[in-house]
Amino acid sequence: MTSIIPTTFWLPKLLNLIQGDKAQESTKPRESQNVMLGALYVLLSAVGFSLVSVLVSLDRKPNGESFPTLEIASFRAACGLVFGTGGIWILGAPTRPSVPGHICKIALLRGALDFVASNLFYFACSELPTAIATIIFCTNPFWASLLARYFLGEPYDWRHWVFLCCGTLGAIVALWPSQQVHRSLSLHGLVAAIVGSIFQASQYVAGRACCGHKLHWLYQHVACSFAGLVMRPPALAAFSLAGYSGQIFVPLPEMTRREVIVTVGVVACAQMAQLFLIQGMAYIQASITAVIRTLDIPLAFIWAAALLDARPKPFQVMGGSVLVWACIMLLQIKK
Numbered sequence: 621m622t623s624i625i626p627t628t629f630w631l632p633k634l635l636n637l638i639q640g641d642k643a644q645e646s647t648k649p650r651e652s653q654n655v656m657l658g659a660l661y662v663l664l665s666a667v668g669f670s671l672v673s674v675l676v677s678l679d680r681k682p683n684g685e686s687f688p689t690l691e692i693a694s695f696r697a698a699c700g701l702v703f704g705t706g707g708i709w710i711l712g713a714p715t716r717p718s719v720p721g722h723i724c725k726i727a728l729l730r731g732a733l734d735f736v737a738s739n740l741f742y743f744a745c746s747e748l749p750t751a752i753a754t755i756i757f758c759t760n761p762f763w764a765s766l767l768a769r770y771f772l773g774e775p776y777d778w779r780h781w782v783f784l785c786c787g788t789l790g791a792i793v794a795l796w797p798s799q800q801v802h803r804s805l806s807l808h809g810l811v812a813a814i815v816g817s818i819f820q821a822s823q824y825v826a827g828r829a830c831c832g833h834k835l836h837w838l839y840q841h842v843a844c845s846f847a848g849l850v851m852r853p854p855a856l857a858a859f860s861l862a863g864y865s866g867q868i869f870v871p872l873p874e875m876t877r878r879e880v881i882v883t884v885g886v887v888a889c890a891q892m893a894q895l896f897l898i899q900g901m902a903y904i905q906a907s908i909t910a911v912i913r914t915l916d917i918p919l920a921f922i923w924a925a926a927l928l929d930a931r932p933k934p935f936q937v938m939g940g941s942v943l944v945w946a947c948i949m950l951l952q953i954k955k
Contacts, residue, residue, distance in 0.1 A: 658903025661896045662912045668893025670919035672886055673754055674927050676745040679882040687879055689742035690855055691869050693735060696887045697848030703891065704842035717839045723830060727840050730826035731847025733819050738890070739855060740816030747809025751932045754920040755791055755940050756813035761910035761947045762787055763821035768906055771825050783946045790942030793935055821910060827898065828906035837898045844894065914947045 679687040708715075717724065744753040762784040830840055856869075870879070901909050917940040924930045932940075 654903045658900045659908075659912060661900030662904065662909050663915065665893040665897035665900060666913050666915045667919060668889045668896065669913070670754070670916040671923050672889045672893065673741070673745045673750050673916070673920050674923040675882055675886045675889065676742050677750050677924075677928060679746075679879065679886060682876060686746035687883065688869060689739055689746055690852065692742055692883055692886050693739045693848060693855075694852050694869075695883060696738070696890050697735065697845045697852070699887055699891055700841055700845030700894070701849065704838050704845060707838045708842065711838070713836070713838070717835055719835050723835055724843070726826050727830050727835060727843035728847045730823045730830060730840070731844035732851055733823035733826060734844050734894075735848035735851045735855070737816045737819035737823060740812040740819065744809045744813035744816060747806035748813065750920055750924045750928070750930065751917075751936045751940070752805065753809065753813050754917055755936065755943060756810065757817045757820065758914045758917050758943060758947075759787055759791055759814075760817040760821040760824070761914060763818050764824045764906050764910040767821055767825045768828075772828065772906070783949050786949070787943050787946035790939045790944075790946060793939035793942060824901070824906040824910050827901045828909075837895070837902065840898050841895060844898075911947045914944050917944060 676689065676692070679692065741753065741757050744757065747753075762780075765780055766784075827840070875883070897909070904912075921932045921937070921940070924932070
């Protein structure tokens with residue numbers, strides 16, 4: 621499986637691209653070092669989030685139904701709030717960060733966007749094959765670049781549109797044969813993956829705006845977790861209105877040992893990945909962050925083979941490879 625899209629091939633290429641030429645490195649060694657560190661953090665977050673996508677598929681009730689993904693996200697938000705506030709207390713930092721009020725609001729907005737994106741992705745993973753859900757969700761670099769054009773002033777020209785089309789083609793290559801052969805792909809799962817991708821891109825842009833004002837990563841983590849807990853009631857209501865009674869919470873005493881172990885694994889991996897992502901975005905651009913996160917695709921293939929004994933189909937590998945290539949080429953466009 622490791623020969624499908626070797627990380628050892630893509631990582632050096634990504635690092636070379638985001639570092640720039642050697643002349644720049646010699647004049648700005650500290651900046652280059654920070655970019656390397658940011659890339660490493662985001663890569664580690666990709667490892668964590670790709671593992672989450674597979675663990676969510678394993679989180680099942682005894683009757684075979686998916687464990688409520690909303691409950692998983694709520695556990696994650698609660699744990700994040702405890703960890704973040706505890707870290708701020710240990711550091712002796714002020715309760716309110718010394719940044720403009722609108723930055724705090726952006727941090728809360730980012731938390732809400734992340735909560736929605738995560739829930740939609742978890743739901744997509746429970747409804748679709750892990751490979752399909754991950755490939756669709758990883759179209760977010762294109763949306764991130766487009767949103768950054770309007771909110772952060774980054775350029776977006778015809779070249780971006782070309783690679784957007786290439787990436788879309790890759791997603792179609794990965795998706796279409798499954799739909800034609802099995803005709804059993806969940807429409808709700810497909811919609812959740814697509815909309816979740818857009819929300820994920822939005823939270824990258826919001827997160828970059830927070831990092832630009834030196835908001836400490838612990839405050840960002842607390843904001844994300846708090847927003848997630850606030851979003852829980854309306855999200856539960858939305859699932860109920862959509863007819864998904866399976867999202868009703870399972871009381872802790874009624875959870876099986878398997879559900880507890882897998883849910884704890886999902887929450888722990890998601891917490892670790894989110895912390896790495898927040899720290900990484902302090903050093904690199906939102907669009908670069910989104911591109912590195914496309915490594916979720918080969919990593920999800922590897923985790924699925926190792927834990928689910930589910931090997932990706934050739935067209936899924938081909939489509940995923942085209943999408944990763946398009947994202948790499950997107951990164952090479954000179955700003």
